[in-house]
Amino acid sequence: MRKPVELIANQDAAVTAVWPTDRQAALFFWLFLIGHCLAWIVVPSLTQPNGTLDAIEMIYWGHEWELGYYKHPPLPAWLAESASWLGGNTVWPTFVLAQISTAACFWAVFMIGRDIGGNRFALLAVLLLESCYYYNFTTTEFNNNVTSRGFCAAAVALVYFAMTRERLHYWALSGVAIGCGMLSKYDTALFAIIMLAFSIVHPRGREAWKTAGPFVLLATSGLCFAPHLYWLVQNDFPTIDYLLRRSDDGETTLISHVLEPLEFLLSQIWAIAPLLILSIPVTGLWWKKRTNLSEKASFQRDFVLWFGLGPVLLVMAVTMLTGGDVRSMWGAKIWTFTGLALLSSVQIQGSLVEFQKVCRRCVLAGGIAIIALLGRNLVVPHFRDHGSRVHFPGKALATVARDAYEAEVGEAPKVIGGPWWDAANVAVLGDQRATVFANLDPSISPWASDQFLKENGGVIVWQPKLIRGSYAAEVRERFPKAIFIDPVELDWETPAKLEPILFQIAIVKPEPASQKVVKVSDASGGGNVVVR
Known part of the structure; x- marks a missing residue:
């Protein structure tokens, strides 16, 4: 049986002349990868004055360098904090991180694809992926999903190399990728489970257990994840509690076990439909299974089928068993x-011209996603009564809060409290990387407390219109010495004529810690030393 790409090669010379050679296809892949990354870094950097919701959250978590946070494992927060610091306390470096992770997905597909059918075959697989919503429009949002996706893709490619090239270092690197994926988001376990299942069910996978490779993978992934596991045990598994609460949308009924997986599948159709539709010229409307495959080709097809369909089937199975709610972005x-x-499982049809059309249309789909982003950032605010998170006046709010505090205390605030979005913007976009006391709640900001804020001093910021009841009364009760400045109105970061946002700011001056007297024997044999 010929490789799928060979069906492309056997065309007349005139058509072949306008199609890139196999070597040129590899070059085109790298040019595409660079162009994709640049576009999705530059466009949001120029059109999104403020950080996205998740990027701001990642950076403020990263300020504290914890081994875990109440929602998620720590690695994305560490990366976001490091990138933001290197970028001069800005948010745009998170766009770079998001594209590095996305590029890892394209790289993994290309590297496996070229081994299956050559560079042109691999290029087609990559460009089809470009048409998927998750790999273009959503990549401006740096978060745990984006980070773990890159590590999962890399882990799959490295396991493929480990099984086909039989080199131990691929197993070790795959273990590191799985460990880092678990340090990003726990659903990396989906891919780990599929790897384990494949190694048990498939004959080629069972052969691997006769070597040290899988054990090296387990060891390296375990070493990467161990510090966070220790943190989980020490802190009574807060991330697991959050996950269970997030997936519980009320009373689970018998019908939930059917409806929830169906709702999840329906939510994914809009993401995967462009890929399926654009592939029709080369796969046909009615797919024909590849047959009479060699042992190598059969393994390659089986491998990508397991990781191409296995994750969604596993999610559906878990949802069917639990009846729990699964968010679409998961x-x-x-x-x-x-x-x-x-592409590896069905017979490739059509001529080179049709292959060219598919590639062009996939690139066009990526371009349409860029246009959609421009429309959302530049046009949509003119038709709404408020801006989005990326139009929030975070930098202006940080300046106002800092100036107000410096006028009273003479230095920049060390702690920023209040609803997490407002407080985090001040901390992330301010000149000094202050600690965030999110929602004034120690359960989600265990590094802070009322006493910590009182001793170190800081500001509390909030939007009165978004909070029911009197937030000011709560602040006065918990911080009796707080100084309230006049409410401040700030404009959205967009030319659209929108109602300004009203902010309230309270200043908490630092209070010296209570004195403690301890007796210390000095050189003369006595004396009290006062320690603050």
Whole structure:
């Protein structure tokens, strides 16, 4: 049986002349990868004056360098904090991080694809992935989903190399990728489970257990994840509690076990539909299974099928068993290898011209996503009564809060409290990387407390219109010495004529810690030393 790409090669010379050679296809892949990353870094950097919701959250978490946070494992927060610091306390470096992770997905697909059918075949698989919503429009949002997706893709590619090239270092690197993926988001376990299942069910996988490779993978991934596991035990598993609460949308009924997986699948159709539709010229409307495959080709097809379809089937199975709610964005990483699995499993049809058309249309789909982002950032605010998170006046709010505090205390605030979005913007976009006391709640900001804020001093910021009841009364009760400045109105960061945002700011001056007297024997044999 010929490789799928060979069906492309056997065309007349005139058509072949306008199609890139296999070597040129590899070059085109790298040019595409660079162009994709640049576009999705530059466009949001120029059109999004403020950080996205998740990026701001990641950076403020990263300020504290914890081994875990109440929602998620720590790695994305560490990366976001490091990148923001290197970028001069800005948010745009998170766009770079998001594209590095996305590029890892494209790289993984290309590297496996070229081994299956050559560079042109791999290029087609990558460009089909470009048409998927999760790999273009949503990549401006740096978060745990984006980070873990890149590590999962890299882990799959490295396991493939480990099984086909039989080199121990690929197993070790795959273990590191799985460990880092688990340090990003726990649903990386989906891919780990599929790896384990494949190694048990498939004959080639069982052969691997006769070597040290899988054990090296387990060891390296375990070492990466161990510090966070220790943190989980020490802190009574707060992330697991959050996950269970997030997936519980009320009383689970018998019908939930059917409706929830169906709702999740329906929510994914709009993400995967462009890939399936654009592939029709080369796969046909009615797919024909590849047959009479060699042992190598059969393994390659089986491998990408497991990782192309396995994640979504596993999510569906878990949802069916639990009846729990699964958010649509939790599907962000499950489609990475679906296009490659499709191309590897069905007979490729059509001529080179049709292949060219598919590639062009996929690139066009990516361009449309860029235009959609421009429309959302530049046009949509003119038709709404408020801006989005990326139009929030975070930098202006940080300046106002800092100036107000410096006028009273003479230095920059060390702690920023209040509803997490407002407080985090001040801390992340301010000149000094202050600690965030999110929601004034120690359960989600265990590094802070009322006493910590009183001793170190800081500001509390909030939007009165968004809070029911009197937030000011709560602040006065908990911080009796707080100084309230006049409310401040700030404009959205957009030319659209929108109602300004009203902010309230309270200043908490630092209070010296209570004195403690301890007896210390000095050189003369006595004396009290006062320690603050």
